[in-house]
Amino acid sequence: MENDARTPVTIVTGYLGAGKTSFLNHILHQTSEKLAIIVNEYGDIGIDDQLIEKTKEEIIEINKGCICCNVRKDLIDTLSMLLFTREQGMIEFDRVLIETTGLADPAPIVQTFLMDPKMIESYDIDSVCTIVDSKHISMHLDQKDESLSQIAFSDNILLNKIDLISSEQLEKLKERITKINPFANIYETTKSNIDINKVFNLYSFDLKDKLRISPTFLHDTHHHHDNVTSLSLIETKPLDLEKLNLWFSYLVQILGESLYRYKGILYINGKRRKYIFQGVHMLFAAEEQAEWGDMSPRSEIVFIGKDLNKQKLKEQFHKCISR
Numbered sequence: 001m002e003n004d005a006r007t008p009v010t011i012v013t014g015y016l017g018a019g020k021t022s023f024l025n026h027i028l029h030q031t032s033e034k035l036a037i038i039v040n041e042y043g044d045i046g047i048d049d050q051l052i053e054k055t056k057e058e059i060i061e062i063n064k065g066c067i068c069c070n071v072r073k074d075l076i077d078t079l080s081m082l083l084f085t086r087e088q089g090m091i092e093f094d095r096v097l098i099e100t101t102g103l104a105d106p107a108p109i110v111q112t113f114l115m116d117p118k119m120i121e122s123y124d125i126d127s128v129c130t131i132v133d134s135k136h137i138s139m140h141l142d143q144k145d146e147s148l149s150q151i152a153f154s155d156n157i158l159l160n161k162i163d164l165i166s167s168e169q170l171e172k173l174k175e176r177i178t179k180i181n182p183f184a185n186i187y188e189t190t191k192s193n194i195d196i197n198k199v200f201n202l203y204s205f206d207l208k209d210k211l212r213i214s215p216t217f218l219h220d221t222h223h224h225h226d227n228v229t230s231l232s233l234i235e236t237k238p239l240d241l242e243k244l245n246l247w248f249s250y251l252v253q254i255l256g257e258s259l260y261r262y263k264g265i266l267y268i269n270g271k272r273r274k275y276i277f278q279g280v281h282m283l284f285a286a287e288e289q290a291e292w293g294d295m296s297p298r299s300e301i302v303f304i305g306k307d308l309n310k311q312k313l314k315e316q317f318h319k320c321i322s323r
């Protein structure tokens with residue numbers, strides 16, 4: 001990012017054999033930056049039991065036993081070592097690229113950059129890219145939480161291997177993916193061939209006017225079976241800041257674990273400026289932004305989460321309208 005000394009980080013995720021290595025090769029071919037690539041080998045063996053998998057990682061608990069917010073100590077060690085060796089003039093790199101294993105849930109990796117003070121100071125998540133095996137993803141989505149999580153956390157989704165499916169299948173897949181994650185850019189690829197400008201320098205986790213809540217996504221989704229879904233809320237009446245604060249505190253405490261990502265732009269009663277916020281599980285940040293100016297003010301919120309009680313969330317949000 002301009003005037004930002006932090007090193008950008010791109011996280012690449014995707015199921016086994018989806019095309020992550022092919023993606024890396026295309027990126028390496030196009031980039032003029034020096035990349036430090038971390039290939040994450042952990043959890044490589046298929047272990048179904050969540051608890052066993054979690055004990056393989058070094059988990060730091062915050063918020064008294066919250067298991068959804070954890071950082072990866074092994075990753076912090078590697079990233080600290082990179083910083084140190086660069087400071088010593090032993091290596092040079094402009095960006096870090098992390099390739100996760102096919103079975104990894106990206107949440108703890110993303111959280112590492114949002115929770116650890118040294119990581120926050122030194123690194124800046126540019127974007128999370130998920131490579132999807134278009135031929136097999138539907139089966140994985142039916143069976144695996146990791147695939148859902150990889151899609152839910154993503155900023156860029158490459159629907160790869162489209163040569164192996166029909167155009168009807170592709171349309172259905174796009175619909176299903178959009179319902180899980182309405183934030184992400186979706187690209188159709190073969191051999192993960194993508195223009196680097198589409199995936200680098202997005203800085204999706206910055207709060208600076210980066211909201212991409214497009215009108216096409218702001219509708220409700222029905223008739224699908226994925227337990228990870230999105231919900232969009234829109235309100236043109238001004239909202240009460242105090243009520244909203246209380247509601248959000250409640251939401252992150254109660255639903256934090258099942259809220260994957262959420263973002264919003266808020267029209268607050270008595271404020272000329274927009275409020276924007278975003279969160280990952282229980283980690284939450286909000287910021288006052290530019291004035292509404294000529295735009296007609298309205299609030300837009302999108303949640304991506306597991307087993308969302310949409311009706312209840314809608315009712316609770318409605319109660320935050322300023323009376």
Ligand SMILES: Nc1nc2c(ncn2[C@@H]2O[C@H](COP(=O)(O)OP(=O)(O)OP(=O)(O)O)[C@@H](O)[C@H]2O)c(=O)[nH]1
Pocket residue numbers: 014015016017018019020021022023101102160161162163164189190191192
């Ligand atoms: N037909 C077809 N094959 C592809 C495409 N992209 C990748 N492949 C093939 O799929 C296989 C896996 O691709 P990789 O890029 O190694 O995938 P990966 O995600 O790095 O795989 P793992 O490291 O095993 O998780 C290779 O044999 C690729 O040649 C595509 O768009 N179409």
